[in-house]
Amino acid sequence: GNSVTQMEGPVTLSEEAFLTINCTYTATGYPSLFWYVQYPGEGLQLLLKATKADDKGSNKGFEATYRKETTSFHLEKGSVQVSDSAVYFCALNSGGSNYKLTFGKGTLLTVNP
Amino acid sequence: GAVVSQHPSRVICKSGTSVKIECRSLDFQATTMFWYRQFPKQSLMLMATSNEGSKATYEQGVEKDKFLINHASLTLSTLTVTSAHPEDSSFYICSARDPRIGELFFGEGSRLTVL
Numbered sequence: 001g002n003s004v005t006q007m008e009g010p011v012t013l014s015e016e017a018f019l020t021i022n023c024t025y026t027a028t029g030y031p032s033l034f035w036y037v038q039y040p041g042e043g044l045q046l047l048l049k050a051t052k053a054d055d056k057g058s059n060k061g062f063e064a065t066y067r068k069e070t071t072s073f074h075l076e077k078g079s080v081q082v083s084d085s086a087v088y089f090c091a092l093n094s095g096g097s098n099y100k101l102t103f104g105k106g107t108l109l110t111v112n113p
Numbered sequence: 114g115a116v117v118s119q120h121p122s123r124v125i126c127k128s129g130t131s132v133k134i135e136c137r138s139l140d141f142q143a144t145t146m147f148w149y150r151q152f153p154k155q156s157l158m159l160m161a162t163s164n165e166g167s168k169a170t171y172e173q174g175v176e177k178d179k180f181l182i183n184h185a186s187l188t189l190s191t192l193t194v195t196s197a198h199p200e201d202s203s204f205y206i207c208s209a210r211d212p213r214i215g216e217l218f219f220g221e222g223s224r225l226t227v228l
Contacts (some may be wrong), residue, residue: 043206043221044206044208044219089157099210100162101157101217105156
């Protein structure tokens with residue numbers, strides 16, 4: 001079956017530090033990959049996505065590249081801000097019309113000023 | 114602003130009672146909604162797929178008589194936890210798919226505590 005493994009947190013960084021949150025997956029077929037972010041007190045929001053191998057998703061300074069050879073979709077940002085503090089979830093959708101997602105456990109990021 | 118809204122955000126109930134959680138899509142009509150359950154420091158686990166006008170599709174291991182799902186309109190799905198017990202205490206999250214753009218939007222979640 002499908003599964004997503006992401007690095008356990010919490011991750012604590014200083015403002016302007018470089019961020020990497022690792023995510024690897026196991027899936028049948030050709031999944032689409034996603035990063036969702038959950039800010040305190042809010043619902044999950046789509047941060048970025050990639051639908052095929054070598055695609056790079058990007059948004060708000062975050063990037064992730066779909067690496068089929070390593071089954072990875074690591075999230076990176078060159079310079080984090082305090083406002084990036086949130087829980088980040090890696091997820092995949094193995095296709096089909098019902099859009100079911102398989103999530104990782106989430107990684108709590110805290111950015112200190 | 115939020116495009117999917119859940120209510121209530123927090124609920125405390127006594128063991129043996131039933132609790133209903135609502136999930137509404139505010140800006141679009143959703144033929145498909147999803148219900149998840151999240152334990153502390155764990156992933157979101159898909160419980161069921163809610164289809165407007167038909168029966169919900171439950172994931173393996175989820176008791177359909179325990180977690181009743183009703184998707185009576187294109188903007189509302191409800192999850193009823195029947196005869197709740199302390200082990201049902203959890204964070205329940207819904208999502209709805211906007212068919213115009215194919216994107217999923219999530220509610221803020223509902224924290225259920227069963228005493």
